[in-house]
Amino acid sequence: MTAVGRALARLRGRSLRARMVLVHSLTLTAVCTAMAVATVLVQRYYLIRDLDQRVTDAAEHSQGGREHAPAGAKLGFLNERGQHTGTLAALMDGQKIATAEVVTDDGPRSLTAAQCAALDGIPADGTLRTRTVPGLGSYRLTAVSEDGTTMLAGLPVDGVQRMIDSLVAIEAGIAGVGLVLAGSVSAVAVRRQLRPLRRVAATAVEVSHAPLDRGEVSGLTRVPAPDTDAGTEVGQVGVALNRLIDHVEWSLSERQRAEEHMRRFLADASHELRTPLASIAGYAELMLTGVDSRKIEPELAWRRVSDQSARMTGLVEDLLLLARLEEGRPLEAAEVNLATLVGDAVWDARAAGADHHWQLVLRLDAPATVTGDPSRLHQVVANLLANARVHTPAGTRITVTVETADGHCAIRVRDDGPGVPADLLPTVFGRFTRGDASRSRAPGAAGGAGLGLAIAAAITQAHGGRVEVDSAPGRTEFTVTLPLADAVAAHISLMPS
Template sequence: MRWPRRLRPRSLRSRLVLIAGLLATSAVLLCQLAGLTVLRGWLTDQIDDRLSHFRPPGRVYEDMADDGTPRPPSPDNALPSDYRVFFYDEDGSLLRTSLGSSDSPGPRLPQRAADLDLAAGRPSTVPAEGDATGSGWRVIVHSGPDHMRTVVALPLDTVDGATTKLLWLSLGLGIAVAVGVVALGNGAVRLGLRPLTRVEHTAQHITDGALELNVPVADPDTEVGRLGLALNTMLDRLRTALHRTKTSEAQLRHFMADAGHELRTPLTAIQGFAELLLDEPDMPGRRRQEAHALIAHNADRMSRLVDDLFLLAMLGDSPAAHREPVDLLSLAADAIATTAIRHPQRAITLEPLATHPATAERDLDIIETPGDAHQLVQVLGNLLSNACTHTPADSSVHVRVGATRTPTRGDLGSGRPLPPGTPVCVIEVADNGPGIKPDEAPHVFDRFYRATPLDPATGSDGEAGPEPGSGLGLAIAAAIAAAHGGRLELDNHPGEGCTFRLLLPDSTTAPKDDTDEAHHDPPHT
């Protein structure tokens, strides 16, 4: 059944109350209807039993006069007042005279016995004579002597009265139940839906902008409680996503500002020298060559900056594309040789990784890890270039290669820390320079961030004021390490130097010469 749109309840509370009222009223009415049917059948059976056991006395047929007028019966043969007895003569005609009380209309019987649609000895119901709205009669037909037939009738007014009273009682009880269910059910539904109402109000406040709220959860074992838990989980994820979006937008704006600033410097230099060459066509050859060299230098600087930005974008979108076994010892040796060409006065050593004082004299071993050799070479090149650029010329650089397990305490680093005790391959680039300021150390892996050495007057190989880099070298190294499933860490000691540590997953096994390596940190240089 579909309710009209105007009469259809809109709230869940109204629907629940309406459904409960309809169900309770229907149940009461059905029970009363069943009781009414059983009662009427039982009363009718009582009347049928009385009819079946009653037969007119034989003297009634003998005393019947020829004109159809019976003689008054003796006291022993007197009929009860509620019985009616009708006779059909041997010709099948209904006699006008009947036995019994004549205060109320009798049953409606046909004038001929042939028209009687009644089975002999089986009670049936016929309407009252002359009153279509009155109570009916229960009749039974018996055969008499000389082909006579007798119809015995009892009124059904007692049955109809009892069933009518019960019917009105059922209707009144149904109405009372409906009113009671609506009145009490409304309060019960309000009480039961109170947790859902609190969820509704909280959700409305959250919609209005109060994103810090959580949906109240009274009982997590109920449907409303599970709904509240699910909504709170959604809210936590929403807040996390919004926070990430805001952080990402802020980082993007900062990144674009830094990138624009870094690109503007070489572009301005190129534009200035190009205009100088155009404005002074008669410039001496030496000055012209110097201008061309500066234009080429700034163009190269801008090209390297764009390449670094492109590499960072690629590393952020996809993991390392090429994976093969890489010998970290050979990579470290090649990177040292390449750096030594650019910094011939720099003392750079290749040493084994000392994970414990007892293993300090161990030899260099081949350390393999799956990865992209080209990208790992770039990481080592960036770390060595960073160490040579920001430390005095007399500072030595130590490169250590080995395998160990991650300690229980991690140093400053980029990305998510590896679980303690994880087998890893390690490359350390350590120097004994001035180190990094403690407040700047946590930001060395940020893009376009340039840390200030504790002794800024000393540059690469004794040159004062080294040319500032783009601030992307360590960010690229950290991104490559993360793409390989590893991590880049910083162990900073102001005034004594710093150590950059590259941790990569070990695809084989951890060192077996010292079972306690997981409980010791790598040594500080």
């Protein structure tokens, strides 16, 4: 465990490839070591068991040889052919060695007193024991007794140990060669497997060097398609990185678009506010310098200052209304009959634009009742009618239709005027968008700030509806669609009046 801990500690600070190769090598080393140890232990068990069996057979053979041996040759059976070199036999007197011999290459040889002393004390119970005999090495021994005669037999263990040592050396050599080959193959395989990850890392580095703090952010580098296979871990990383880059690019584009919109809005608002402020300042100066000299009538100057103040106040109130609608502040929620509301708005518009032909059409399959703020909904209709009246010449027919179908109520304001140019349609509901250049303004009509349609769209969206426009020369139609009271959701994001 200590060696494994040191190896794992060395993994810190290395590259991923080195870590993977080292982990593979450690795993393979552990497996090979476990297999080698298991093989050696099993082999040693079987060899010792075989040696024990041969020792037992030798003891039994010594008893039989003693019975058939000539007088005075108690261990004469050792001279028989087939005896293994190193076979040891002894005749015991109690637990003392009376006589003992060992088979050598030159035949049986008697043991010395010291060697015999090492064999003393072995009981004749047939149990296998291991003793070290001076000059002969380790022996596996057993003693058996029959007819009052005890015989001891033994075989050397050194042969078994040499075989086990040879097995360990062979397995170590094979394991070493295998580890070298496996490490090499693992290194090549890991390098190939990590190539896509290196490409993913290169993509991330390239994106990190992109100037994201300025200019238009687009065309950021993506992970190549071959490295975005969701079936692999590296491919999943590539897919996640591409999604992150897409999100970053989109977010930065949206932020840039919002900043550009804000700059344009501030510029337009400043311009619109500067005009009445300049008029107020001019008339105030004229009043200071011209009243005494009777160059200007005070009533006229005050009336112009009041008109410009009212214009500036209306512009500021419209901007505040748009800001509140964008914040989603809750509005008054009441049941509103759109047929009655539109009828009143058309009547007011007819009084203001008597030189236009007005027509109201009701197509109601169900009561045109919606949930919302009556004053704000009236403002939506009034703005659309004012837009149609102001931007069309005298004699234009303006048809207002209220119809219900499929749980919604639609208010359509259609005129047969010159229409909205195609290049203006995408931004017709934007702030400070004016179509005076394309749609004829009624003579003497005051110029608006270009917020009427923007306010109408914002109020409609706050009521859960939508406003659309369809325009061509000779026909322009604005459509406001709102959910009926029975189909509206419990929560409506409106703002207080």
